[in-house]
Amino acid sequence: MSEERSPGGTYAGAVLFDVDGTLIDTAYLHAVAWWQAFRQAGLTVPMARTHRAIGMGSDHLLDHLLGPDRDKDGDSALSASHDALFAAYWPSLQPFDGAARLLHVCRQRGWRVVLASSAKEDELSAMRAALNAEDSIDAVTGASDVASSKPEPDLVERALERAGVPAERAVFVGDTRWDVEAAARAGVPCIGMLSGGWSRAELEQAGAVEVYEGPAELLGKLDGSILSQPSKD
Known part of the structure; x- marks a missing residue:
């Protein structure tokens, strides 16, 4: 399922997005x-x-x-x-408000944008079609790319490889405790989303560095988040 396209510029960091429950309401x-x-x-x-x-x-x-x-x-x-x-449910899949725009703005600000999902190839393809943000996606990893899924770190580590950046220059965005744990095991900070049904307290207790209602809120508060600009240190 791995795929990658040549980046259109210089990328100092990468933002890795879970898809189910984070970008798509599934x-x-x-x-x-x-x-x-x-x-x-x-x-x-x-x-x-x-x-x-x-x-x-x-x-x-x-x-x-x-x-x-x-x-x-x-x-x-x-x-x-x-x-x-x-x-x-594939024909009626619905992205969260602001999801596609969030990916676009992150890439515009200099992040490589990588989808990192535990979904199988056909499911992930259906969600990508619903998201309609292909121009903003640099690489994709799915279930077929790793031996073990979240909360193991394999998927995050594979996404880092596809992004071509080290863990300290990446941020993961997910909606469950399992996302936060997988990111932590790979040494990547995680932004939590309430859109999957987990509470703010649960995500923060698991180790999320920031928590938002969903993509639209994160997009509106991007300048004050760790996704404001990728680090160039």
Whole structure:
């Protein structure tokens, strides 16, 4: 899934964006899709608990919700059911207000803009189509690029490689505790978004350096954020 284009200028830093729940309003759609997949398999997992696992890749999500010592023979079928159920929402996916503009302004200010998502290739393609911000995206990483998903740091580290900058010149933007933890393990500060359903206190406790309601608020307060300008030190 990795892809990259030649940058149009000199980039002193990179901003790495989670997509689900951060740029596109999908967190609760994923929760519903997983809940239905579990029900189809005869499993009962409360919706609220399912939502709290959204942001993990399916590998960690199933361990988190069903237990790591379970019989894992049915994992592939569960994941496939989720994917099929979630795909029904693709035509109606909606970006958050200000999401595309935020990417554009970040790139305009000298950041490399990288999408760093745990989504599979077809899901990520559908979200990118909904976002409609291809001219502002320098590189993309997805589930197929890493061995382990968030909260492990693999995805963030791979995004840094694609961006061509060290961790100290990057910022991650995500909406869950799992994003904040993955970024921290890669040595990257994380901006938290409330758009995925996690509270300000939870994101700050996990280590988020700043927290905003969503892309529109961050865009409006960009000059006072750590994304005001990339460091040139």
